[in-house]
Amino acid sequence: MTNMKIPRIPTLREINIREKRVFMRIDINVPIDPDKGEILDDRRIRVHSQTIKEVVEKYRPALVLGSHQGRPGEPDFITLEKHAELLSKYTGYNVKFVDDVIGPTARKAIQELKPGEILLLDNLRLVSEEIIEATPEKQSYTIFVRRLAPLFDAYVNDAFATAHRSQPSIVGFPLVLPSAAGPLFEKEIMALRRVVESFESPRIFVLGGTKVRDLLRVIENLVRNKMADRILTTGLLAQLFLVAKGIGLGKENMRYLEEKGILPLIPRARYILLMGAPIETPIDFKVLIDGETRNVGIGEINGKIMDIGEQTIRIYSEFIKDAKIVVMRGPAGVIEDERFRDGTVKLLEAAYNSKAFVLIGGGHLSSMIDESKLNEHIHVSTGGNALLLFLSGETLPALKALELSAKMFLS
Structure with missing residues (x-):
């Protein structure tokens, strides 16, 4: 399926540790x-x-x-x-x-x-x-x-x-x-093998969070290795790709992207789009205006973007429902504020209910997991940065x- 390979890693079945x-x-x-x-x-x-x-x-x-x-x-x-x-x-x-x-x-x-x-x-x-x-x-x-x-x-x-x-x-x-x-390391490797070495499709990657540069490297590697059928973007990553497409996000959000050092990444995001990357961007957002929350379409953004919107949640959930492989990394919104957890919670809900093999990246997303809904088809990785680097093609x-x-x- 891809050029990415995982080397043979010895397990506890191959060395003697009994009473050692x-x-x-x-x-x-x-x-x-x-x-x-x-x-x-x-x-x-x-x-x-x-x-x-x-x-x-x-x-x-x-x-x-x-x-x-x-x-x-x-x-x-x-x-x-x-x-x-x-x-x-x-x-x-x-x-x-x-x-x-x-x-x-x-x-x-x-x-x-x-x-x-x-x-x-x-x-x-x-x-x-x-x-x-x-x-x-x-x-x-x-x-x-x-x-x-x-x-x-x-x-x-x-x-x-x-x-x-x-x-x-x-x-x-x-x-x-x-x-x-x-045992834990071996489970992580088995999950990665399922993602990179299987022929199962559709393969959906749901990418968000704050590590935008790292995520761009991941996307470049996914495109290079033809690993993703759809890449559903959320958070700052989604905002970057919307700007790269020429869509206005309003002064407040553009100022925030500038403060975070994300605007210089626009040419790189445009190049990724020109490479034919199967990028999906939100069609609406939940925003904060004068202390109040509103759901607005991308053509009428006013206020600070805090989460993906209701229509986007529905569309992304449908992609997840029909997938065979789902990889999720990073929350969809500002989960520190309870008003903006809906996108993350509902995308996770779609993953729990899907028939796909689901790999959930570590970091902040792990804190939102409902452990009572996990099953044998869902692997929650302990390695946020390690997972990101691996998916970027790093050894x-x-x-x-x-x-x-x-x-x-x-x-």
Whole structure:
């Protein structure tokens, strides 16, 4: 169907971790209240808890977990002590915590860990090397990897959300230890294979959110690889393409697009349209005028655009209903305001009720999901940026490192 291919990634069925000492990279980097330092949304911790429990019950390893949280200097750069408490709550196991990463306290705790026990290291970015991007070969020689690798029998990457990073805990360990993708990572890869390697059609991509430049790269790759039958645009991306088509959005919206640095992207958007990209743009919007909401057509826009309109929701929902593959990335409106969640909620509703295989991207869209309506045909990705980069045609460093590891240890 496309030129995009996913390399062979080793799984837990191919390496021996039964009662072995294992380092598993997870991603429990979650939103933090900048004032109180409290966790605001623990969905990632809950998702990882399921696979941690699965790994412990099936293989009984001495399991050491590693994750980052925020960046140094940012309000969300905190220790993982509270994360450990939540992991204990959701897994049903006592998840030990050590306020160290590669020092003597951490190494002693790792060495003393018994099969069936779980230990969470502190925030991996307390080690400065974990912030530096480099090749897998270089990262395998970092102090981080050289200090910890000799303590382990195997490495497991279950952090697909970090797959676009080339840091020691992601790409360094696979070159020095037998390595595999964890259960969550494997599910992400299976979902991506379904999207990029199947012949199912129609294939609908619903793209919105604030990362307009990244989304343009995605669209260019989709067109290049003939992956999309329809690309339904929402949010700032939709506004960009409407301007590229010569449709006026009113002074307030044009000023906002200018503030966000989106207007210089108009020539690129026009070129994408000339390439024959199957772009659909809204025919109406929900706008905010003097504190009141109105539904207006694109020929009569006045006020600030906040969500896609009722007619657009109906049209987009019909496309989703008839699709075989649906990929959704980014909310349709300003979901921080409850008045402008309708577009996002109803497009998700159409996805729940469709017979398509649905891949829902991470990020803000995940916060709007009704988990009671999920089924085996819907995959909610934990990797917002990793998913975007993959769909842009980029090679994900974590996949490359696991591929190299398979050649080194499993050939």
